[in-house]
Amino acid sequence: MSMDTELSYLPGLSYLPELLKGLGTTLELTFASVLLGCVLALLFTLVLTLRIKVLNSLVRLQILLFTGTPLLVQIFLIYYGPAQFDLFKDSRLWPLLSEPWFCAMLALALNSAAYSTQLFKGAIDNVAPGEWEACYALGMTKVQALGKVILPHAIRRALPAYGNEMILIMKGSSLASTITLMDLMGYASRLNARTYDTLTVFTMAGVIYLALTGIMTLLVRLLERKALAFSR
Amino acid sequence: MDASSLIDALSRYSGLFLDATLMTLGLALSALGAGLILALVFALGELSRFRPLAWLTALVVTILRGLPELLIIFFVYFGFTHAFFLLTDQFIELSPFTAGTIALSLIYSAYASQILRGAMLSVASGQKEAAKALGLTPPRTFFRIVLPQAWRHALPGLGNQWLVLLKDTALVALIGINDILRQAQLISVKTYEPFTWYCMAALIYLAITLLSQNLINRMKQHSSRYVREVKI
Numbered sequence: 534m535s536m537d538t539e540l541s542y543l544p545g546l547s548y549l550p551e552l553l554k555g556l557g558t559t560l561e562l563t564f565a566s567v568l569l570g571c572v573l574a575l576l577f578t579l580v581l582t583l584r585i586k587v588l589n590s591l592v593r594l595q596i597l598l599f600t601g602t603p604l605l606v607q608i609f610l611i612y613y614g615p616a617q618f619d620l621f622k623d624s625r626l627w628p629l630l631s632e633p634w635f636c637a638m639l640a641l642a643l644n645s646a647a648y649s650t651q652l653f654k655g656a657i658d659n660v661a662p663g664e665w666e667a668c669y670a671l672g673m674t675k676v677q678a679l680g681k682v683i684l685p686h687a688i689r690r691a692l693p694a695y696g697n698e699m700i701l702i703m704k705g706s707s708l709a710s711t712i713t714l715m716d717l718m719g720y721a722s723r724l725n726a727r728t729y730d731t732l733t734v735f736t737m738a739g740v741i742y743l744a745l746t747g748i749m750t751l752l753v754r755l756l757e758r759k760a761l762a763f764s765r
Numbered sequence: 766m767d768a769s770s771l772i773d774a775l776s777r778y779s780g781l782f783l784d785a786t787l788m789t790l791g792l793a794l795s796a797l798g799a800g801l802i803l804a805l806v807f808a809l810g811e812l813s814r815f816r817p818l819a820w821l822t823a824l825v826v827t828i829l830r831g832l833p834e835l836l837i838i839f840f841v842y843f844g845f846t847h848a849f850f851l852l853t854d855q856f857i858e859l860s861p862f863t864a865g866t867i868a869l870s871l872i873y874s875a876y877a878s879q880i881l882r883g884a885m886l887s888v889a890s891g892q893k894e895a896a897k898a899l900g901l902t903p904p905r906t907f908f909r910i911v912l913p914q915a916w917r918h919a920l921p922g923l924g925n926q927w928l929v930l931l932k933d934t935a936l937v938a939l940i941g942i943n944d945i946l947r948q949a950q951l952i953s954v955k956t957y958e959p960f961t962w963y964c965m966a967a968l969i970y971l972a973i974t975l976l977s978q979n980l981i982n983r984m985k986q987h988s989s990r991y992v993r994e995v996k997i
Contacts, residue, residue, distance in 0.1 A: 601971040603935035606946055606963060613959035700831075707833035711939060718835060725839075731847040735840045739832050746831035 545733035548724060552738055555720035558634075559745075562706040562716060565638050567699055570645030575684075577650040582657055582679060592650065599647035605708050607644055612636040612712045637709035645702050652694050656687035689760045696753030700746055707742075717741060771961070778952055778962075785948035786969055792944065793934050795866050797927060800873030807878035808885065829875035834868075834933050841868040842940045865937035873930045880922035884915035917988045924981035928974055935970070945969050 577592045599607065615621035615630045629635045660683050668678035688695075710719035721738035725731050810822030829837065842864035849857050888911050896906040938947035949966035953959040 598967070598971070601974040602967040603932040603946070603970055605935045605938075606949075606967050606970060609946070609950070610960070610963040610967060613953065614963055615960070617958050617960040704833040707835045708936075710835075718833065721836070722839070725843060729847070731840075731843040732851075735836060735844060739828075739836055739840070742833055742836065743828065743831045 545730075545737045548730075548734055548737050551724055552717060552720050552734075552741060555715055555717040556741065558709075558714060558716040558719075559703070559706055562634070562638055562641065562709055562714075563699075563703045566641035566645060566702050566706070569638070569642035570649060570702065573642065573646035574649035574653055577646060578653040578657065578684075579679070581650065581654050583675065595643070596647045596650055599644050600651070604640065604644050604705050605711065608637055608640040608708055608712060611640045633709065633712045633714045637706070637712060637714055641702055641705055641709075644705070645698060648701075649695065649698055652691050652698065653687060656691035657683060659690070660687050692753065692757050692760055696750065696757075699753065700749050703745055703749060704742070774956065774958075774961075781948055781952070782945070782965065782969065785943060785945045786973075788942065789931075789934050789944040790973070792862065792865055792869070792937060792942065793927075793931050796869035796873060796930060796934075798870075799866060800870035800877060800930070801923075803870055803874035804877035804881055807874055808881040811878065811882055812885065826875045826878055829871055834872055835936055835939070837872055838865065838868040838936055838940060841871070861937065861940045861942045864940060865934075865942055869930060869933055869937070872933060873926060876926050876929070877923055880919050880926065881915065884917075884919035884922075885911060887918050888914045917992075920981070920985055920988050924977075924985070927981070928977060931973060931977065932970065 577595070580588045580592050611630075612633060615627075621627060621630060664682060664686065665678060668682050673681070706716060707718035709716050710722060713719075715723075717738060721734055725734045728734065807822055807826055811819050811826070813819045813822075842859065842861065845859045845864065846857065849855065892910055892914065893906060896910045901909070934944060935946045938944050938950065941947070945966050949962040953962040956962070
């Protein structure tokens with residue numbers, strides 16, 4: 534490495550434009566996975582709380598499988614797995630299933646749904662029994678009580694922990710780069726392979742990830758202040 | 766693939782998977798050992814009365830927690846060689862196993878230090894005062910009085926973090942360690958059966974997770990055996 538090339542990108546700032554190209558993919562992936570994961574988690578929590586037959590044990594199995602295995606294995610399984618079966622290859626789903634973006638999103642969403650369901654269920658179990666009794670006394674059914682009173686309360690209490698979960702998804706989205714998706718981590722790896730300027734490239738990528746973590750933490754704090762305003 | 770060919774393949778590859786499982790366990794356990802020591806250092810650093818040291822430790826821990834695990838592993842593995850080259854003008858290759866252990870123990874310790882710190886703060890200050898009154902030296906007080914009590918509070922959190930560490934070991938397959946995931950990758954490329962072999966990997970991880978959970982529960986019971994329960 535000669536001296537003049539080293540000086541031309543002194544603080545590594547010249548890598549920023551290239552790295553930021555991947556920021557959009559990282560954000561899209563995080564946002565879509567959080568959204569789908571949250572919807573699934575709410576449905577799963579409903580199934581567990583109302584103890585719906587058959588579905589109940591299916592949800593438990595989903596939680597066991599997705600919390601008991603590494604996220605990277607799940608991503609590989611969803612992306613490479615279906616190719617083994619002609620059933621999938623001939624189906625209409627194939628264009629979606631052969632798309633790395635969709636596979637990474639699905640894996641992240643299912644993974645986050647499993648962890649978030651545990652979180653939400655725990656929050657519901659921690660709601661004071663008096664709240665349930667008050668709802669029943671007002672003549673509500675179990676579903677009504679859950680939808681109108683218990684769930685809104687429980688979700689608010691679970692917000693701080695859910696904020697951590699969102700950050701975990703954002704960090705987990707970096708694994709999408711292993712199935713050829715060009716996200717922030719993908720561009721960082723490519724830049725590193727091209728320039729061999731490992732320390733600078735990965736430091737710059739790290740700074741961007743840290744900024745994302747910081748922004749997300751702030752947003753969740755703001756949301757918490759709003760959602761828990763009644764308890765102050 | 767039908768059942769007989771599956772059994773055939775299983776008997777052919779079971780040795781490889783056994784080696785890979787031992788590799789994963791060895792990596793996870795060595796990262797756990799190094800991580801626990803590092804976590805203790807971080808926790809004591811953050812509790813230190815010398816403010817700059819406390820701030821510096823808090824900064825390091827925050828950075829480690831805000832970065833994607835994959836980035837930390839790549840940073841250690843590729844970055845070490847680069848840093849060593851910049852400092853001494855020589856190329857030295859860090860073995861993937863060493864790099865994996867360093868990176869995983871750093872990640873583990875960043876989270877575990879927070880658990881340990883909380884646990885140490887939860888030991889009543891009267892205990893320390895009593896030890897002082899009995900004439901015990903500060904190090905002796907810490908190792909004989911505070912730490913054994915903090916351990917009971919810390920165990921559930923540390924156990925959870927161990928499960929996270931176990932799943933994070935899958936990432937080191939990407940820097941070339943022959944662990945469970947990499948073995949699954951190699952065999953599925955050879956046999957064109959990605960689904961079967963990634964499922965196999967997932968099941969091994971699941972088995973280790975369930976076994977660890979069982980062990981952690983027993984340790985929890987053991988560590989709180991002298992806590993009297995009130996039966997109503």
